[in-house]
Amino acid sequence: QKAGLNRAILAGGWGLLVTRLEQKAPGRVEKVPAFFTSQRCSACGYTAPGNRESQAVFRCVTCGHTDNADVNAAVNIAAGRAVTARGGAALAVPVNREPQHCAPPLVGV
Numbered sequence: 001q002k003a004g005l006n007r008a009i010l011a012g013g014w015g016l017l018v019t020r021l022e023q024k025a026p027g028r029v030e031k032v033p034a035f036f037t038s039q040r041c042s043a044c045g046y047t048a049p050g051n052r053e054s055q056a057v058f059r060c061v062t063c064g065h066t067d068n069a070d071v072n073a074a075v076n077i078a079a080g081r082a083v084t085a086r087g088g089a090a091l092a093v094p095v096n097r098e099p100q101h102c103a104p105p106l107v108g109v
């Protein structure tokens with residue numbers, strides 16, 4: 001299954017992956033612009049290149065929040081808090097944020 005997915009990505013690029021995901025999980029796939037998610041503080045929202053202490057370490061120059069840089073960026077993405085190049089909020093945050101669990105598979109009798 002994983003090899004199939006890898007082949008699909010190589011063959012069709014990420015656009016196809018998104019298409020497949022949307023087919024498998026209708027209404028549950030959300031594209032979040034990744035711009036500046038690695039420079040934005042997931043605690044206070046301050047966005048600046050200086051927040052990135054190193055490739056691995058995020059340290060907010062305003063509030064002092066410290067985290068693994070990838071974890072901080074992932075929190076921003078999960079919260080839909082990507083920002084535009086001008087620093088403003090890019091998207092309204094959708095309300096239905098909680099994971100939707102699928103119904104258990106039906107078993108034939």
Ligand SMILES: [Zn+2]
Nearest residue numbers: 041044060063
């Ligand atoms: Zn901060």
